Amino acid sequence: MGYIAVKGGTAAIEESIKRLCYKRIKGKRIIEVDTIKNTMRGLIDKIMSEGSLYSKDLAALAIKQSEGNPEEAAFLIRAYRSTLPRMHYSRAAEPGDMRIERRISAAFKDIPGGQILGASVDYTHRLLDFGLYDEEMADLEQWLREYDKNLIISDGEFNTRIPKVIEFLRNEGIVARASINDTEPRDVTRTSIEFPTTRCERLQTLTRGETGAVTALGYAAIRGYGAVHPTVGELRVGHLSVYIDYPFSGSNEPEDSIYIGEIQVTEVETLIPYIVEKPGGKQELQFSIGYGICYGQNETKAIAMSILDNCLENSHIKSPVHDEEFVLMHIDCVEATGFISHLKLPHYVTFQSELDTVRKTRSHGGNNHE
Amino acid sequence: MNRKNRTTILVKGNWQIAGSLAQEIISKYNVRTIQKPSRGLVMIKVREGAQNSVFYLGEMLVTECKVQIDDKLGVGIIHDDNPEMAYNLAVIDAAYNACLLETSTWKAILFAEEERIRNREAKEMADVLKTKVDFTTMDV
Numbered sequence: 001m002g003y004i005a006v007k008g009g010t011a012a013i014e015e016s017i018k019r020l021c022y023k024r025i026k027g028k029r030i031i032e033v034d035t036i037k038n039t040m041r042g043l044i045d046k047i048m049s050e051g052s053l054y055s056k057d058l059a060a061l062a063i064k065q066s067e068g069n070p071e072e073a074a075f076l077i078r079a080y081r082s083t084l085p086r087m088h089y090s091r092a093a094e095p096g097d098m099r100i101e102r103r104i105s106a107a108f109k110d111i112p113g114g115q116i117l118g119a120s121v122d123y124t125h126r127l128l129d130f131g132l133y134d135e136e137m138a139d140l141e142q143w144l145r146e147y148d149k150n151l152i153i154s155d156g157e158f159n160t161r162i163p164k165v166i167e168f169l170r171n172e173g174i175v176a177r178a179s180i181n182d183t184e185p186r187d188v189t190r191t192s193i194e195f196p197t198t199r200c201e202r203l204q205t206l207t208r209g210e211t212g213a214v215t216a217l218g219y220a221a222i223r224g225y226g227a228v229h230p231t232v233g234e235l236r237v238g239h240l241s242v243y244i245d246y247p248f249s250g251s252n253e254p255e256d257s258i259y260i261g262e263i264q265v266t267e268v269e270t271l272i273p274y275i276v277e278k279p280g281g282k283q284e285l286q287f288s289i290g291y292g293i294c295y296g297q298n299e300t301k302a303i304a305m306s307i308l309d310n311c312l313e314n315s316h317i318k319s320p321v322h323d324e325e326f327v328l329m330h331i332d333c334v335e336a337t338g339f340i341s342h343l344k345l346p347h348y349v350t351f352q353s354e355l356d357t358v359r360k361t362r363s364h365g366g367n368n369h370e
Numbered sequence: 371m372n373r374k375n376r377t378t379i380l381v382k383g384n385w386q387i388a389g390s391l392a393q394e395i396i397s398k399y400n401v402r403t404i405q406k407p408s409r410g411l412v413m414i415k416v417r418e419g420a421q422n423s424v425f426y427l428g429e430m431l432v433t434e435c436k437v438q439i440d441d442k443l444g445v446g447i448i449h450d451d452n453p454e455m456a457y458n459l460a461v462i463d464a465a466y467n468a469c470l471l472e473t474s475t476w477k478a479i480l481f482a483e484e485e486r487i488r489n490r491e492a493k494e495m496a497d498v499l500k501t502k503v504d505f506t507t508m509d510v
Binding site for chain 2: 048049052053054055056057058081084085086087088089090091092093094095096099100101102109110114115116117118119151164166178179180181182183184185187188189199200201203204207208240241242243244246247248254255256257258259260261262263265267269288289290291293295309
């Protein structure tokens with residue numbers, strides 16, 4: 001079969017793009033990018049995380065352009081990111097120094113620093129609030145004034161930085177202490193992943209993974225398709241300061257670094273029990289840690305990431321969620337969406353070939369019956 | 371005041387302060403723009419808590435600008451698309467690198483702003499701490 005080149009789609013494509021614009025604006029309502037940024041926190045965080053770019057402004061713009069379609073918005077962000085120069089690498093941010101706004105543990109009731117609920121939907125009734133139809137700006141302003149008025153500040157110093165639960169467990173010897181490893185990470189955006197991967201590649205891929213995919217595989221892991229029994233040792237949401245080394249001096253002294261802003265992240269450390277064989281055949285129970293972190297307040301994804309992190313550390317176990325190629329190659333939103341959606345683009349050549357084969361087979365079969 | 375503290379105060383604080391400090395320099399010195407404010411990325415490195423290793427979390431949108439006063443360079447880098455602030459930060463950085471006389475009077479302004487930032491963060495934390503759980507074991 002020869003290739004047949006076709007043309008004639010230009011006018012149709014132009015009209016298709018016009019039709020897309022019509023669909024977005026036909027309701028004659030304009031949503032400001034700033035409104036999206038200030039009211040769609042959950043979606044903004046998801047897009048920043050999957051787009052792998054921290055910018056609430058750009059995430060809001062992408063949401064508007066994509067008409068609220070998260071996979072398209074993440075695609076737009078990734079595409080834009082690829083047009084920008086990478087100017088610097090940050091100094092290693094330490095989530096232990098996070099400015100906390102939420103912190104819980106499912107493993108311990110009394111954790112030093114306490115359990116701080118922060119802003120969470122966990123304790124809401126999940127009933128539709130029909131009052132939102134009639135929300136008025138004046139009411140919001142009144143609510144905010146009241147809220148501010150009721151805020152009592154004591155004279156005492158507030159400790160915004162709270163030590164990690166894991167550290168206390170390490171001090172007790174329940175969790176093995178890991179020495180600092182400053183090996184420069186590999187970057188999955190610069191070189192393609194090769195298997196077996198390194199830990200830094202796995203974590204980078206997991207954190208930019210599609211929320212639904214990461215959650216689905218994490219869920220599968222604890223439903224019986226994985227050998228993990230996790231407990232959330234600590235989940236924290238807060239702000240991390242980002243510093244870079246001063247570019248002119250070549251100095252890497254912390255005092256000489258530049259502060260460029262802060263990012264909100266969700267970090268999870270999951271405790272997973274395992275048996276350690278001691279001398280004399282004695283067995284001891286210890287905990288390994290699954291680690292998850294992602295941009296914004298994105299708790300389900302961070303927990304699922306921590307489960308998958310631990311699964312992939314034990315890749316000898318025969319189960320899909322412990323198979324790094326299976327997990328890492330299928331959670332990226334842009335890769336997955338791109339590959340699936342290419343099926344809807346015209347590929348007449350491929351299909352024509354398949355069709356020819358089917359016709360030939362049928363024709364031979366038909367002859368036999370005649 | 372070291373560069374880390376100074377940039378933290380300028381970026382976290384009221385941006386009008388950076389604007390007025392930079393303006394003070396611009397009105398008296400020849401500030402040459404070496405690199406106009408332009409968008410770029412900073413790759414964020416994070417230390418993870420399980421094995422204490424580092425990995426790349428993702429990128430952050432930044433605006434970067436470079437200026438020169440006399441023979442001293444200055445750089446301004448700030449999150450998101452903030453060209454004016456990037457320029458002001460670059461001017462302030464160059465002023466410090468050139469040891470301009472004006473910078474000696476800025477310490478008090480920066481310390482005062484640092485205090486305001488501390489108060490603001492304390493207020494935020496006080497607000498957050500209202501959600502701290504006070505567990506009481508129930509008799510059953």
